[in-house]
Amino acid sequence: MVRENSESMRPPRALWVPFPLGRPLGKAADADFQQKVIMSALDLLNRSEGPILEDFPYGVPAVAAESAAACPVAFPNKTVVDDSWTNRLQQELVLLTPWYEFSCQRRDGRTLVGLSPQPPAANILRLGACLDEAVLPTDIVWLKSAVEDLRAYYIEAMTAQPGDYEVGTLQAKFWRETALGAAILTVYHQFLESKDNRLRLMARILAPREAVEELSILEEESR
Incomplete structure (x- = not known):
């Protein structure tokens, strides 16, 4: 997601993620990590006021x-x-x-x-x-x-x-x-x-x- 676009468009709820373009859920085939991203996005629906632009706190897990x-x-x-x-x-x-x-x-x-x-x-x-x-x-x-x-x-x-x-x-x-x-x-x-x-x-x-x-x-x- 391009952060500047969300800042200018001001959607009611948006989760910014620090992942490469084309990887909105982070790491492919990592269900646990992807679930964290999804749950963080869904949690924004519990907020009573908006617009909200929140940062996802984790980067893509490193590969050994x-x-x-x-x-x-x-x-x-x-x-x-x-x-x-x-x-x-x-x-x-x-x-x-x-x-x-x-x-x-x-x-x-x-x-x-x-x-x-x-x-x-x-x-x-x-x-x-x-x-x-x-x-x-x-x-x-x-x-x-x-x-x-x-x-x-x-x-x-x-x-x-x-x-x-x-x-x-x-x-x-x-x-x-x-x-x-x-x-x-x-x-x-x-x-x-x-x-x-x-x-x-x-x-x-x-x-x-x-x-x-x-x-x-x-x-x-x-x-």
Whole structure:
């Protein structure tokens, strides 16, 4: 959840959680922790006055180093790839597809992919075309569902191997190493510089502040 959005919208009850985008309940497959999040949210209904914006007091439980699983995907070094956005994104999706399919099999067919009416291959082609042609993707209804689907596709592929995954490590790998992460951040900066208030608001939804700030620091250090 983007905290600034809740502060400006002032809903009657809201629980802010310090988890990565796409993980509203924190750690996947941890029923006890997820129940704490749900009960904290439901407890807000017992308050007599509002609006209320309350912080959830716990972060995602750390994964012990000896039990942490490794991402099975090795992404190409972006600094040595000189190609169009469309080609880079399509090749990356091809690389991830067998791992995504394996992940679905391991989870008995359960997946978070499917919010968008278009399949991931079509969405990644459209996103790549927008970037290659320098066309701002102003259809934010399509963009939001497409990005959420693609991000879920990537994370599920990256967690195909059995075991516990450190959420922060996964998120860092996604934003630092993947062509999709770079593509989303490119659109993020385009939207942030737009005069259209809708697009500036959408920028906050596209990428978490932590990823943007961390990558900005890394870029400064590499100069």
